[in-house]
Amino acid sequence: MEAAEDWLVESLRLYQDFHAFDLSGATRVLEWIEDKGVFVAGYESLKKNEILHLVLPLRLSVKENQGLFPERDFKVCHGGFSDRSVFDLKHVPNTRLLVTSGLPGCYLKVWQVAEDSDVIKAVSTIAVHEKEASLWPRVAIFSSVAPGVLHGVRLSGLKVVDLASQKTTYTSGVSDSEELSSLQVLGADTFAFCCTSGRLGLVDTRQKWAPSENVSPSAGSGGGRWCAEVGSRGIASLCSDGQLCLLDPRDLCHPVSSVQCPVSSPSPDPELLHVTWAPGLDNCLAISGFDATVQVHDVTCWAGTEGQAEPLFTHRGHILLDGNAPDAAPLVTTHTWHPRKPRTLLSAASDASLHVWDWVDPRASR
Structure with missing residues (x-):
């Protein structure tokens, strides 16, 4: 309880704004x-x-x-x-x-x-x-006059369906059985995919299936599961063991940086892994899905291509706000950046807590 009280006092310095809510379910x-x-x-x-x-x-x-x-x-x-x-x-x-x-x-x-x-x-x-009983389709939306739904469980079943007519407008047309972990629409005719193995690809639907990709999983993954997101600084790819890679879309086979995030153990549920780029901060991204925290990283702080990456900020409210012991703390299930407020995030956890927090850049007070 003392740790929670100390954190509440410390939060006055750590956050510009902080709100905690309870949902009816996680x-x-x-x-x-x-x-x-x-x-x-x-x-x-x-x-x-x-x-x-x-x-x-x-x-x-x-x-x-x-x-x-x-x-x-x-x-x-x-x-x-x-x-x-x-x-x-x-x-x-x-x-x-x-x-x-x-x-x-x-x-x-x-x-x-x-x-x-x-x-x-x-x-x-x-x-x-x-x-497949245990697998579910990943989804993304093509936003246009006639919206399309991009979905697939594996690369072999990847397709775009017109939302109104439900007619298929694009298919991968391959027999590749790689399991998908995430899909992201990038433009009117392009999207990115990430497989659980770490395989990444960029696809142009105006052409027959010929993605620009890194066919082999990222080095040092040790069989972990991966997710990824494309942002203005490149592609961030996150492994369930805490490895985080930054890739240039023009050369997916050679990571610009590859660092190890400070996680105490591999993700207990890799389905909940999230890496997201901040829409209002060119150099920042956030990761979650390892424990009850959300880490914010500044990719310009990564010296070289290997080593430990120290977060710029760590949100620990899901551990301490309700007085949870570290071994009984919930798992963050998802997070997202506010579209307009640069340092505001929402995060949800397995105990049905929902937090909205605007973090203070620690470098601003130096």
């Missing part, structure tokens, strides 16, 4: 709609799980701190129920549609956020041909 989803609301969804098995559209407290929606506001909690704007676990949720930009993926059942579900009520209702499903 979530693996934090999907932005514009910059004032997020979607969350439960992932428990054998029960109905809530899908909620939450609006941020007014204090978090203004550009500057303007004193006290009457609403200091998230507000439920819309809600619905899923009859299965929701492992991924994507909002289709400029529409009221959502696409979810999860288990059981290898298919995607399309939802609509009502305009004249507070209901989120299921409107259709998208069939997925892979029928």
Whole structure:
């Protein structure tokens, strides 16, 4: 308890702003709609799980701190129920549609956020041909006049489906059985994939399948599972053992940097690994999925291509705020950067806690 009290005092220096909330159930989803609301969804098995559209407290929606506001909690704007676990949720930009993926059942579900009520209702499903009981499709959205859903369990089943007609507009057309860990749309005709082995690829859908890729897994992975995200500084690829690589999209076979993040042990659930680039800070990224913390790194601080990477900032609130002992602390299930506030992040954990925090750059006070 003393450690928690010390952290609360220290947090006054560490954070510009900090809010803690409790959801009705843990979530693996934090999907932005514009910059004032997020979607969350439960992932428990054998029960109905809530899908909620939450609006941020007014204090978090203004550009500057303007004193006290009457609403200091998230507000439920819309809600619905899923009859299965929701492992991924994507909002289709400029529409009221959502696409979810999860288990059981290898298919995607399309939802609509009502305009004249507070209901989120299921409107259709998208069939997925892979029928592997323990695996679920990764999802990304092509945002255009006719939105498309990019999805796949393995490279062999990777395809783009027109959301309105549900006609397939692109397929990989290969027999490659590599399991996917993440998909990311990069432009009107391009996307990136990451396989659990660490294999990365950049694809142009205007051409027959011929990705620019690093066919072999990253060196030193020791059989760990990988995830990745493309940002303005390149591709960040994260392994379940804490290895973090930075790659230039023009040369995926030779990492620009390869460092070891200070994690006490490999991720207990590699499905929850996340690496995300800060949209408002060119050099920063965040990682989670190893324990109850979120680490923020400045990639310009990495000297050379090997060695230990010390985080610029570590969010420990999910450990200490509720007085959890380190061996009983929850696992961070996901995190996301605020689209407009450069140092503001949201993070969720397996104890159903949801934190919004604006960290102070420790270098600013030097």
